Amino acid sequence: MEINDLTPAEQQVWRAFATGAAVDFREEDDEDTAEGAQWGPERTVRATVLRALLLNGPQEPGEIAAVKLAGARITGVLDVRYGTSDFAIRLSHCHFDEVPLLYGARFRQLNLSNSVLPGLTAATLRVEGVLRLTDCRIRGPVRLGGAHIAGAIFMDRAELSAPDETVLELNHVTIGDDLWAPGLRAEGEVRLNGAEVAGSIRLNDARLDRPGRVVLDAETLTVHGDVLMRKVRTRGWIGLRGAHIGGCLELSYARLSNPGDAALRASSSSIGELWLRKGPPMEGDLNLRRAQIEVLVLEPEMLPTRVFLSDLAYTSLTPHVPAEHRLPMLERDGDGYVPYAYEQLATSYRRVGDDHAARMVQLAKQRRLRTTRAWYGRLWGYVQDATVGYGFRPLRAAVWLLSLLAIGSIAYALHHPHPLKASEAPHFNPVFYTLDLLLPVISFGQEEAFAPDGWYQYLAYALIITGWILATTVVTGVTRTVSRQ
Structure with missing residues (x-):
């Protein structure tokens, strides 16, 4: 150019x-x-x-x-x-x-x-x-x-x-x-x-x-x-x-x-x-x-x-x-x-x-x-949540146990269960009798020696069932906590 x-x-x-x-x-x-x-x-x-x-x-x-x-x-x-x-x-x-x-x-x-x-x-x-x-x-x-x-x-x-x-x-x-x-x-x-x-x-x-x-x-x-x-x-x-x-x-x-x-x-x-x-x-x-x-x-x-x-x-x-x-x-x-x-x-x-x-x-x-489980799984979940918060709130179990212990102790203190064998029965203690009902593993010898009647018998059934539920949920929570550790 x-x-x-x-x-x-x-x-x-x-x-x-x-x-x-x-x-x-x-x-x-x-x-x-x-x-x-x-x-x-x-x-x-x-x-x-x-x-x-x-x-x-x-x-x-x-x-x-x-x-x-x-x-x-x-x-x-x-x-x-x-x-x-x-x-x-x-x-x-x-x-x-x-x-x-x-x-x-x-x-x-x-x-x-x-x-x-x-x-x-x-x-x-x-x-x-x-x-x-x-x-x-x-x-x-x-x-x-x-x-x-x-x-x-x-x-x-x-x-x-x-x-x-x-x-x-x-x-x-x-x-x-x-x-x-x-x-x-x-x-x-x-x-x-x-x-x-x-x-x-x-x-x-x-x-x-x-x-x-x-x-x-x-x-x-x-x-x-x-x-x-x-x-x-x-x-x-x-x-x-x-x-x-x-x-x-x-x-x-x-x-x-x-x-x-x-x-x-x-x-x-x-x-x-x-x-x-x-x-x-x-x-x-x-x-x-x-x-x-x-x-x-x-x-x-x-x-x-x-x-x-x-x-x-x-x-x-x-x-x-x-x-x-x-x-x-x-x-x-x-x-x-x-x-x-x-x-x-x-x-x-x-x-x-x-x-x-x-x-x-x-x-x-x-x-x-x-929320993702079947109805029975959800039901069991609600129980664990209400009792011990799936193991993340263990103090709830103690509150439940103390409340049930108080109810059972008062009830059986007012109405002693009759002994199965009067000559061999130990001295009745309402607190340890209630603990025998609540705790599925530990035995203080009270539950085998005494038998309630009437509605007190139904109370005993309720305490036994509740105790098993609490024990199971506590064990589940402790196991979950240990596995996280």
């Missing part, structure tokens, strides 16, 4: 390239780039001119060539597919008429900050430095699948819109540093399937909108640092199935909404810390099936009306609240009665030394189990 074939604006860009000088066509710093379609030839640059510079532009000895252009309207298709450029590229505050085609290209650095584009096709792109899309407004899909970015991707405050398709495609992308996107606005699906991020993902204050459908699909995502989504707002569901997050997945102050379906799906994921705190209740289900979490920071107030916790494993659960505040979480499990969920919660309380709360959870587990 000859310089004589260029417009005055293009000649200015061409001459500045060799020394890396910046060219800024903006009339005001705060002008609206979205109005770039109205800009005249004095600030219009053809995409073919930029392509020629990037692939084979003029250079001067001792200078570092670069494209540094701001405030330009770029017409035509910037087609650098499979091309390689050793120059830094900064096309900020520019208006692109057509979707740039950067598939398979290799750049040293790419900066499109504050620009307006109808889309971006850059799958398998290679960037040795950073990729900047800060404050960009893109009205079409951004395709970066399989890209390798040695540094970070900056998308803070970017506005992306493609409501009926994938608006940001980062599946299988490799990022050597952070994915920095606080304040991101995305209408459409954000896809991070199989992506690997060496640093952290920052989506604080982001707004992700795709009602009723997946809004963030990050299946098998690998993040060595944190995924920060503080104050995020979503309409649609977040999918993290099989994801591995080495640090913290923070959803503090978040508003997740997907009524009638899951709001957060993190099944089979591995997460260092999961923070669900300081936000309103989720509008949609919480799915943590088979997830492995080291520290689960979960405030009961943020729980939705339905959860799925089957095979969820966590090492620590905070904040520490009474068991009564945690049990509704298990009662809302969409999988029904999940014994392991109760065991996990009880273990977390025992780990911090709160044995009372652990017993409350175990008692709740037995009561929930009772």
Whole structure:
């Protein structure tokens, strides 16, 4: 391409390239780039001119060539597919008429900050430095699948819109540093399937909108640092199935909404810390099936009306609240009665030394189990619950025994049973006679020597039956306690 074939604006860009000088066509710093379609030839640059510079532009000895252009309207298709450029590229505050085609290209650095584009096709792109899309407004899909970015991707405050398709495609992308996107606005699906991020993902204050459908699909995502989504707002569901997050997945102050379906799906994921705190209740289900979490920071107030916790494993659960505040979480499990969920919660309380709360959870587990059994199993369960609280309230047995001992002692003190053999009978003692009736194993020799009559005989039958029931439930409770130890 000859310089004589260029417009005055293009000649200015061409001459500045060799020394890396910046060219800024903006009339005001705060002008609206979205109005770039109205800009005249004095600030219009053809995409073919930029392509020629990037692939084979003029250079001067001792200078570092670069494209540094701001405030330009770029017409035509910037087609650098499979091309390689050793120059830094900064096309900020520019208006692109057509979707740039950067598939398979290799750049040293790419900066499109504050620009307006109808889309971006850059799958398998290679960037040795950073990729900047800060404050960009893109009205079409951004395709970066399989890209390798040695540094970070900056998308803070970017506005992306493609409501009926994938608006940001980062599946299988490799990022050597952070994915920095606080304040991101995305209408459409954000896809991070199989992506690997060496640093952290920052989506604080982001707004992700795709009602009723997946809004963030990050299946098998690998993040060595944190995924920060503080104050995020979503309409649609977040999918993290099989994801591995080495640090913290923070959803503090978040508003997740997907009524009638899951709001957060993190099944089979591995997460260092999961923070669900300081936000309103989720509008949609919480799915943590088979997830492995080291520290689960979960405030009961943020729980939705339905959860799925089957095979969820966590090492620590905070904040520490009474068991009564945690049990509704298990009662809302969409999988029904999940014994392991109760065991996990009880273990977390025992780990911090709160044995009372652990017993409350175990008692709740037995009561929930009772609802799944046949009528006779439920009946026996009610007996165990009323007498000794399934072994978790052993003092109840003592109260029952003392009450029955008092009743029997008074009754038989007022009306002594007649001796079976008067010459061989020991001295009658109403207290030890009642104990003989109540305790099925121990014998004080009173029951074999005396026989009540009338309704006192029926009282004796009742004491014997009650004693066997109490003894059985006590043994059951003690056995359960010993097995837990």
